[in-house]
Amino acid sequence: MRVGSQNAWDAGEGFACTGVVTAKMLKGIGCEWVLLGHSDRRNVLGETDGLISTKVRQCLESGLSVNITIGEKAEARSAGEELKVLEAQLGEAAKGVPADAWGRVAVAYEPVWAVGEGATPCQPEEAQRVHAALRAFLESQVGPEAAKECRFLYTGSVNEKNAQDYASLPDVDGFVVGRAGLDCAKLASICSTLKAAKDQGS
């Protein structure tokens, strides 16, 4: 079990601002992971790809591992532009990752239209298609080592009933679990399903 934060704020050298929780502060209280780029930060709080990239660099430099979340909204998907959007988000975030840090990076694919109560689930075959495309994109843009070391997680309405369908996908290395994670038994079941699927696949 490792502890992480849902965010960290931009805190370059010399930046001082009361009310900001910095990467160094998180590291200091024992956090090992930080989630950056969640759709709520991008779409509700207006974080840009550039800001997220800066935060990725700062968090990695502070010794944290980083979960970079990327995802397209329903409009982009309807227009057939999901990969264009995702590659723009990932490409910018990747600029913040030093070459030797990809082992401390997980990229979470979060189809925004598949998140939350009443959302349309993303079909597992579609999650696999997108994950494979993202891994190929990282390989072409950064290199084969980065594509191998970086973990690709799926997030969006994962629960104890559908976990097996996603866990068995070759390019899904793990999950970010939202609502189902609020129930310990469901979370434990999802973790066991994931471990069994990956043990079987390795």
Ligand SMILES: O=C[C@H](O)COP(=O)(O)O
């Ligand atoms: O932040 C939310 C996650 O990306 C997914 O949440 P969910 O599993 O409740 O749909």
